[in-house]
Amino acid sequence: MRIDIDLGMTSGQGAGGPATLDLEELLATRLLVQGNSGSGKSHLLRRLLEQSAPHVQQLIVDPEGDFVGLADRFGHVVVDGNRSVSDLECIAARVRQHRVSAVLNLESLDAENQMRAAAVFLNALFDAERDYWFPMLVVVDEAQLFAPAVSGDVAEDARKASLGAMTNLMCRGRKRGLAGVIATQRLAKLAKNVAAEATNFLMGRTFLDIDMARAADLLGLERRQAEVFRELQRGHFVALGPALSRRPLSIRVGSVETQARAGTPLLTPLPGQSTEDARDLILAPVRTEPGRAVAERRVSAPPPPSMNQILEQIVRDRPPEPVEDEASLALSTEEREQACRVIAYDILGDPDASFRPEAVLYQDFVVRCRIKKIGGGPMPLPEFKLHLNVARAGVDPTAVDLSEWSRAIAVARQIPDDLQASFLILAGAALLGDACPSDLEISRRCGHHSAGRARSRISHLEKRDLVVMRTDMSGQRSAVLPDLGWETRPGDSNGPATPQVERDAAE
Numbered sequence: 001m002r003i004d005i006d007l008g009m010t011s012g013q014g015a016g017g018p019a020t021l022d023l024e025e026l027l028a029t030r031l032l033v034q035g036n037s038g039s040g041k042s043h044l045l046r047r048l049l050e051q052s053a054p055h056v057q058q059l060i061v062d063p064e065g066d067f068v069g070l071a072d073r074f075g076h077v078v079v080d081g082n083r084s085v086s087d088l089e090c091i092a093a094r095v096r097q098h099r100v101s102a103v104l105n106l107e108s109l110d111a112e113n114q115m116r117a118a119a120v121f122l123n124a125l126f127d128a129e130r131d132y133w134f135p136m137l138v139v140v141d142e143a144q145l146f147a148p149a150v151s152g153d154v155a156e157d158a159r160k161a162s163l164g165a166m167t168n169l170m171c172r173g174r175k176r177g178l179a180g181v182i183a184t185q186r187l188a189k190l191a192k193n194v195a196a197e198a199t200n201f202l203m204g205r206t207f208l209d210i211d212m213a214r215a216a217d218l219l220g221l222e223r224r225q226a227e228v229f230r231e232l233q234r235g236h237f238v239a240l241g242p243a244l245s246r247r248p249l250s251i252r253v254g255s256v257e258t259q260a261r262a263g264t265p266l267l268t269p270l271p272g273q274s275t276e277d278a279r280d281l282i283l284a285p286v287r288t289e290p291g292r293a294v295a296e297r298r299v300s301a302p303p304p305p306s307m308n309q310i311l312e313q314i315v316r317d318r319p320p321e322p323v324e325d326e327a328s329l330a331l332s333t334e335e336r337e338q339a340c341r342v343i344a345y346d347i348l349g350d351p352d353a354s355f356r357p358e359a360v361l362y363q364d365f366v367v368r369c370r371i372k373k374i375g376g377g378p379m380p381l382p383e384f385k386l387h388l389n390v391a392r393a394g395v396d397p398t399a400v401d402l403s404e405w406s407r408a409i410a411v412a413r414q415i416p417d418d419l420q421a422s423f424l425i426l427a428g429a430a431l432l433g434d435a436c437p438s439d440l441e442i443s444r445r446c447g448h449h450s451a452g453r454a455r456s457r458i459s460h461l462e463k464r465d466l467v468v469m470r471t472d473m474s475g476q477r478s479a480v481l482p483d484l485g486w487e488t489r490p491g492d493s494n495g496p497a498t499p500q501v502e503r504d505a506a507e
Contacts, residue, residue, distance in 0.1 A: 005051045007044070008254035011236060019251035021200075023052055025243035026179060027135050030170060032195055033183040033237075034215060035204025040235035041183045042066055044202060045139055046256045048181070050074070052137060058101040059125065061118050061140040065107035069258040074101065081106040081117035088117060092124030096132045111145060112154040115162035118146050122165035126176060133177040138169055143182035144189035163191060170197035187214045200241025202251075205232040219248050336374060342398065343368045344384075344391035354392065354447045361388060386413065389420040392445045393428030405431060411483050415466065421446045422457040426467055426479040426488065435491030436479045444497040 004020040035041045046067065049058060053074040060067045060076070070076040079091055079102050095102050104121055106114040118140075125138070140146060147166035151159055169180045171193070182198070184190045188210050203215045206229045216226035219240045228238065235253045239245050273281075305313070347353055347364055362384055369379070379387075390397075390409055397405070408427040412420045425442050429435065439451035439458075446454070461467040468480040476490035 003052075003055050005048060006254065007047060007051070007239075008235075008252050011250045011252045019239065019244075019249070021048070022243045023055060026181075026200060027056070027137070027177075028174060028179070029199040029242055030174075030179055030197060031181045031200040031202065031241070031243070032198035032218075033181070033202045033204070034187050034206065034211070035183075035185070035237070036206050037185055038234060039204035039206070039232070040237075040253060041185075041204060042141065042260060043235055043256060044204075044237065044253045045141060045181070045183055046070075046258060046260075047253050049137075049139065050257055053101065057099050057134060057136045059095065059136060059138045060103045061106070061122070061138070061146070062103050063106045063114055063142050063145055065105050066141070066260040067103050068105055069260065070101075070103060073258050077102045079104050079121075080108065081114065081121075082108045083117075085120050088120045089124040092121045093128060096125055096128040096134070096136070099134055112158045115146055115154060115158045119158075119161040119165040122169055123161075125178060126165070126168050126173065128176070133175075135177045135179065137179050137181060138173070139181045139183075140166070140169075141183050142185070143194070144184045144186060147182075147191040147194040149189055149191050163194075166191070166194050170194050186211050187218075200239075200243045202237040202239050202244070203229060204237045205229060205234070221248060338397060338402070339372060339374050340365075340369070340379065340387050341390055343372065343374075344387040345395075345397060348388075348391045354445055356447075358385065358388070382417070385417055386420065389417070389424055392421045393424040394445065395424075395428040395431065400431060407484055408481075411466070415461075415464065419457055419460055419464075419466075422454065423461055423466060423481075426458075426461075427481055427484060427486065430479065430481055430484070430486035430488045434489060436477050436488040436493070437491060438495035438497065439493055440495070440497040 003023040005023050005026075007019045007021055010017045010019050033041055033044060035044075045060075049060065049067070049070060050073075052058070053070070053076075058076070060070070062068065067076075068078050071078050077095075077100055079088075081088070081104055083091075091102075094100075104118065106117055109117060122138070125136070143166070146162045148159065148163070166180075166182075169178055170182070173180055180198070182190075182194070184195075186206070186208070187195060188208070201215075201218050203219060206212055206215065209226075212226040212229045213223060215229055215238075216223060219238060221228075232238070237251055237253065239249045239251050240247070343365060347361060347368070353361065362381065365379070365384060365387075386409075389412065395405060408424060408431065412424050412427075415423060422442055425437060425445055429437055437445075439454040442454035442458070443449065443451055446457075448454075458467065458469065462469060465482065468482060469477055470480060471477045472490055474490075475492075477493045478490045479488045481487070
């Protein structure tokens with residue numbers, strides 16, 4: 001069913017005919033209104049709202065409180081935007097459910113809170129259940145405030161929320177029954193992805209070249225015809241779109257039944273009084289008002305705690321760590337070192353442990369220290385890496401002379417972490433009187449599968465004069481450690497890697 005809205009009369013060539021708008025087509029194609037301040041945008045929106053009020057549900061996002069007068073004449077519900085988020089969401093849901101026309105009055109809020117309130121309300125309309133997707137005309141006055149082309153002085157989260165709600169309204173609102181009608185003073189201030197979704201246009205008076213050029217482009221006019229927007233009178237617009245006219249059409253907006261609370265100021269005569277009377281009136285002594293009684297301040301309920309505050313409270317209220325028993329406190333530094341070495345050696349007793357990440361091995365080490373009740377707090381990671389490298393040497397700390405083995409560990413402390421394990425593997429073989437391990441064996445114990453890595457690290461050790469490699473006539477090599485005065489038995493450098501279980505059985 002076609003419903004024509006009477007906007008007024010056509011003007012210019014062929015003047016005198018009615019200017020109509022197809023309401024059903026408007027619901028499917030959306031409308032953009034542009035005009036400088038004083039061009040008659042609000043008058044046009046009021047005419048459109050008054051004429052369509054009996055036929056379709058309406059919502060007006062009103063930043064200045066200009067449209068609250070519709071409530072008395074057409075039964076719109078005025079919603080004060082100065083409410084909580086949950087209140088606005090609930091009211092918006094009820095508006096869609098009960099199909100009641102409303103005016104969202106935002107005049108009591110600053111620009112940033114206007115954006116937040118409009119975003120909450122529009123998103124709630126957009127997120128309504130499918131059963132309530134009835135046709136609804138959503139009119140946003142001063143749309144450049146809610147969908148700015150660039151960031152301004154408002155908070156970034158408020159701008160993004162408002163821009164996202166306006167984008168949903170204009171880009172995806174049609175399937176949900178929401179038909180956006182947006183009015184702006186300047187197209188250059190309005191986000192392009194919001195303006196681009198409108199296919200009906202009503203362009204009023206504007207003076208800036210960039211705005212005239214954009215308006216001409218939208219209406220399909222040549223650049224030289226853009227001057228027409230500078231000559232438009234108040235209340236005159238150029239219309240184009242499937243709901244208005246297939247060709248640019250000049251119209252003059254008709255009269256309205258309701259009035260804005262704050263209209264255009266009118267000139268009134270100045271009061272007739274002499275200069276002396278005016279001076280005495282303005283410069284009279286200012287009376288000092290008596291001190292006001294201090295108003296009793298109500299104690300407001302504290303806000304609910306945030307998630308971070310709850311977590312901090314849990315940490316504060318956590319029971320204290322259990323006190324270490326006397327046995328753990330009684331361990332000397334040497335005994336604690338020996339116990340940690342035994343634990344690291346036991347961990348690497350698993351053939352697959354060498355290839356596990358250090359973080360996993362460290363967690364296993366900490367758990368075993370707690371089970372053994374080794375006090376002193378968590379071991380620093382560099383100290384743990386040294387214990388791990390000592391354990392990679394395959395020397396059982398309970399079966400060797402600790403004084404001799406401690407000499408090798410002391411030398412290892414002075415070299416980089418990535419060379420410690422290779423040095424200690426060679427030192428352990430020399431201490432135990434074993435053959436020099438093969439490259440694959442050294443690489444396996446260090447947690448790698450490449451013999452080249454072992455050869456590279458042995459080369460670095462030789463450059464530091466920590467190890468001297470000797471090769472006999474049969475091709476067997478032995479490792480000499482000058483700082484310790486130790487030497488391994490000759491061994492095959494290209495031999496296979498010996499699994500830990502086989503080495504333990506051989507011993």
